[in-house]
Amino acid sequence: MSQRRILVTSALPYANGPIHLGHLVEYIQTDIWVRFQKLRGHDCRYFCADDTHGTAIMKSAKERNIPEETWIAQMKEAHLKAFTGFQIEFDHYGSTHSDANRELCGSFWQSLLNADLVVEKEVIRLYDPKVGMFLADRFVKGTCPNCGAPNQNGDSCVQCQATYDPTELIDPKSTLSEATPEKRPSKQLFVQLEKLHSFLDEWTQEPGHLQTESANYLKNFFLKEPLKDWDISRPGPYFGFQIPDRKDDYWYVWFDAPIGYIASTKEWCDANGQSYEDWWKNSDTEIHHFIGKDITYFHTLFWPAMLKTAGFTLPKRIHIHGFLTVDGKKMSKSDGTFIEALTYLNHLNPSYLRYFYASKLSANDGDLDLNTQEIISKVNSDLVGKVVNLASRSAKFIQETGLSETYPEDGGLFQQASAEGDAIAEAFEACEFSQAVRRIMALADQANQYIDQQAPWKMKKDPDQAQALQDVCTVALNLYRQIIVYLKPILPELAEKTDTLFNKPIEHWEDAKTPLVNQSIQKFKHLMTRIEEKKVNAVIEESKQPEEAPIAGGEFQDSAEPLEKEPLSETIEFDDFMKVDLRVARIVEAKEVPEARKLLQLTLSLGGEERRNVFAGIKAAYEPEALVGRLVIMVANLAPRKMRFGVSEGMVVASGPGGKDVFLLSPDEGALPGQRVH
């Protein structure tokens, strides 16, 4: 296979807020893809930078009473800390506020001028006389001109969904100073994108450049009609780059941001004795941009147009991903699901999230849901239970002897898994990470079966079987290492620990094709620990922020979520209800069931001599001692159920999703054991 030259970028995070788990979908996705390409031996480089310009940055700096440069330096440091923590490995991470970027912007600009694409037009905009600047839409609030709702944003109304120009707002107010803005004429520069319409038609529809859903979206939406002129300048004061030969005009942040990809490349090239033009003006370079679907517009229309005009190589592919939801909903600060990267890292291992995202990501732009129960189950059963367990259950048998001198007969397992590597590689290449993970886990299942069949722990008891024992463990550990080769792009840290275990680093994807033999093995140390639910809960707790002022409606603001999660059942008749015999019962004894993960054993009294033995799945939520003596509601006529630990003679009634969130029902004071509930 010939070596490819691949340049990869992720979208530049805005230097105005911390990195959160939503951002990380993209950086983890990109990082996995880049690590995969590097492991395959390609000349692959990953560039990114902070996006540092615009009015929002000015506002933040102003609020803190510090220069913009100080603010963006602080943000960059925080961003890098988060990325490093999640093992996102850039070849270079720059900033759009750099000399390299300023120069490149100048050269792009000149190309646009030369191509006669820039025109000047006069527009009426809102101006804040107190602050002395024109106001971006987001910094104006006022009464909706359509429905009269007060306190609406500058561009649209949440009440009636109307969109409008901020100059149409009734009674507008600047959110920067509370001043009433003035309407002022402003001369602004526009790029006539329409002149490149046919090029964009062609480029966006060419197979391979975009996912089909994105190509369709552009075709049916923007490209169906003449493209609007792109408003590319902003009047000062504006934190950004001044446009050459224009006294008071700055490039709009979305002009200089994507050029930041090239500037970051250039900084790396300058430091490494290379020419950035070899990367960006070279048809042999594959350029891959990873972005979220919210910025499709900028990367699939403006950006190719700019590259084309300035004579740069066009992207080979734009990889567009969806948004992150948590437990099926948009991230929410009040729910504690707006989780910052650094908050996560305070409690949990980054590998968990890397693996979880990989197991959910595919090449389409659908949203990805982070479900707390699912991440626990996936990591604990796949990674710890299956993969790491392979090493854990075999390494210690051959710590003294090391791996066998020649690779033993294994019934073709290694060969088979080696061949599977091609299909796994194809899945990685196509960004079908979930498929790759599925295939890898199937290999782990096979390897566990092999160990079970061979039963090395039995061989260990018989000195005559010493060679067989070494051979079986040699196979098992090689199958394990092979899996780690495939997982290395996703889990670099686990791969490093595995390198240590085997005294031999994994350096290339092809390492999965050759078994290790005649090799000493380090003393086994735990490679990865299980996720504890309480740590996940701690992340959510730490992420919770006080609710913003309630919208309306008084003091009872119950969430609609429980009902959405478990909708009402169909209507039943009274007789149906009466079949269920609910009784008040007193817990007279409660004890742990040591072998059971979720169960407590309860002895319930229905009064008099009537006792019931009930197993309840509430171990995670209640201490046995705290339960003794309290009254609960039980289903008293439920058919007895034989369980592994004994017969359960009914059930106690509780609400909640399960796990730690279980809430037993209690009757009000005065209720007596044995009384029926109706």
Add this chain to the structure above:
RNA sequence: GGGCCUGUAGCUCAAUGGUUAGAGCAGGGAACUCAUAAUUCCUUGGUCGGGGGUUCGAAUCCCUCCAGGCCUACCA
């Protein structure tokens, strides 16, 4: 209102138009005791969203309806 995507087991997802639709997790039963209560075997569980159509044959192709998601609007 329009566009795009999705709908398969309780949950997460597979299945080039071709046997009886499969995995993992969860549930039930058993085995094992090397391993971080991990693993292995057996097992329960499906109106492939509904209805039409094309076909020798449809989860898969076409039409239509329903539900969900995302995007976007007096425009496609």
